[in-house]
Amino acid sequence: MVNNLNKIAGIILITLFLSGCGFLSNQNNTEIIKIQDSTEEVQEEDRIEIETQDDKKVEIINEEKEEDEIIPPSVEKVEKPKEEIAKNTNEPKITNKLADWGFSKSDNRKIDTIIIHSSYNAVGKDVHDLDDIIYKEYKPYGVSPHYIISWEGKIYRLVEDKNVAYHAGESKVPDGRTGVNNFSIGIEIVNTKSEKPNSAQYGALRNLLAYLKSEYKIKYVLGHSDIAPGRKDDPWNFDFGKVR
Ligand SMILES: [Zn+2]
Numbered sequence: 001m002v003n004n005l006n007k008i009a010g011i012i013l014i015t016l017f018l019s020g021c022g023f024l025s026n027q028n029n030t031e032i033i034k035i036q037d038s039t040e041e042v043q044e045e046d047r048i049e050i051e052t053q054d055d056k057k058v059e060i061i062n063e064e065k066e067e068d069e070i071i072p073p074s075v076e077k078v079e080k081p082k083e084e085i086a087k088n089t090n091e092p093k094i095t096n097k098l099a100d101w102g103f104s105k106s107d108n109r110k111i112d113t114i115i116i117h118s119s120y121n122a123v124g125k126d127v128h129d130l131d132d133i134i135y136k137e138y139k140p141y142g143v144s145p146h147y148i149i150s151w152e153g154k155i156y157r158l159v160e161d162k163n164v165a166y167h168a169g170e171s172k173v174p175d176g177r178t179g180v181n182n183f184s185i186g187i188e189i190v191n192t193k194s195e196k197p198n199s200a201q202y203g204a205l206r207n208l209l210a211y212l213k214s215e216y217k218i219k220y221v222l223g224h225s226d227i228a229p230g231r232k233d234d235p236w237n238f239d240f241g242k243v244r
Contacts, residue, residue, distance in 0.1 A: 092155055092210075094155045094208075095154065095155065097158055098159070098160070099158045102138060102142055102143045102167075103165045103166060104164045105163050106164050107162060109183065110183055111184065111212075112218055112219040113218070113219060113222065114184060115184050115223070115224055116235045117167060117235055118189050118190075118234035118238070119148065120193075121137070124136070127192050130156070143167060144158045144167065145167045145186035146159045146161060147186070148189075150190050151201070152200060153198070153203060155204050165181065165185075165186050166181060167184075167186030167188075168181050168227060170231070173227055187208065189235055189238070191237070193236045195236075202242045
């Protein structure tokens with residue numbers, strides 16, 4: 001009898017539990033539906049409010065940006081290119097062809113002299129061949145100018161202005177200073193001893209000299225023969241009247 005009573009009590013408890021679960025689950029379902037309805041309604045209201053607020057904010061921000069950002073930068077953008085263009089017109093077109101020989105590095109040398117030289121290609125067929133002059137004549141001797149102006153009138157930079165290029169050798173300027181490499185810029189013009197520099201070369205040299213004079217306070221523009229008389233006779237057939 002005790003076992004039967006226990007079984008009956010167990011069955012009743014299980015039935016109550018299951019029915020309770022069913023009851024609870026029904027309540028949960030109705031509550032979920034209500035919650036979903038309410039959240040949907042709230043969300044829709046919020047969306048409308050948020051969207052309208054966002055639209056207003058975006059419109060306001062856009063209007064402020066148009067006034068604050070576009071107008072002042074457009075003024076700056078117009079001014080900066082004008083300055084850059086003005087500077088560029090003063091600078092000649094220079095192509096870097098930097099040598100890793102023929103100079104020593106310097107950071108604070110004072111430049112006040114420009115020396116003009118002549119070079120031609122004596123080792124190949126084309127007397128004006130720039131690479132032969134640079135790599136077969138300058139390089140083996142460990143010498144280099146800062147600039148060389150090709151027969152076509154193009155300017156190439158072999159050594160940066162700030163560095164001491166080996167172009168003058170033993171030399172002296174009229175005020176008595178020696179070691180001219182230390183305070184000078186060297187410029188080679190490509191022409192032979194029987195040729196005169198052409199008009200494209202003179203034009204390029206005028207531009208280069210104007211640029212260097214705007215960068216440094218230049219005291220002398222001299223030929224190699226002026227600072228090493230008897231030892232050097234270049235620049236050949238050069239007319240200083242065309243660059244002064
Ligand atoms: Zn020279």
